[in-house]
Amino acid sequence: MLLQPLRDEHAHLLPHIETLCTVADTLDHTTPEALDTALTELELFLRDHLIPHAEAEDRVLYPVIDRVMGAAEATATMSRDHVEVGRLAHELGTLHDALDREGLSDERRAALRRVLYGLYTLVKVHFAKEEELYLPLLEQRLQASEAEQLFVELAHAEHRH
Template identity: 80%
Template sequence: MTTLTQQLHDEHAHLLPHIETMRTVADTVGQTTPETLGTALTDLQLFLTDHLIPHAEAEDRTLYPVIARVMGAAEATATMSRDHVEVGRLARELSTLREAVDRDGLNDERQAALRRVLYGLYTLVKVHFAKEEEVYLPLLEKRLPAPEAEQLLAELAQASHHQ
């Protein structure tokens, strides 16, 4: 594994426990105390806004244009960018639901909606990471010259810190 692909893999490994938490929280909706659920939802919202969405934005700005160039097709990463749009939409929906729960309590409809959004985010991000690691990272490893990989690594680090 090159330094570039190792760093991207490591970043995903760092994010995955939080992704797993989405499933765990969804599993407990309606079975845990409102306080525990509220804290978990707040923590997930912070993770989404402070870590996952900036990660996606950095990929859209820096990683995906390089992948598209290496693949010789400008639209090669369009479906991956669309995943990022959907993550943002689901994150906003989760925020709206959390506010409704805080304001009006947790009824059956909100429980079902929370589960749907949390399981949706969990599945979408897990599959998205798998596509990156199984398709794009091996492609970069094979086709991106080392100096370009190092430059891309620096650009990704800079993009991640300038959110």
């Protein structure tokens, strides 16, 4: 499969995505210290891995998909998913800061749960759309040399972050 490296990258990111759900599931039973550690690790993952991945897709992958599909806005909804991931990641950071200052109120617990489950669901569906719809299309229409160039450009864009 020409685009297996992208599938592999998603597979590498998925355990961290699962952690979003796990942290939300255990909010009622975790210590403040464990929650602080988990939220810090999630924020680092979002900032250092998931968001750079999304930005690289917006700059490199989606223009190729748009070209192959012959539609300039074919991936606009996918880019919108990325905007929402960034917004939710920011909200997670804001909630984490408030948690550090003021503790975990019922309202804050509910907001954290909403943001964590929201990120989890959004990213899982986003990856599924890419892998089930866009990647098979690219594999049918890209030459091996084009796929190789795509991965070089994606890697460069991701590390420019």
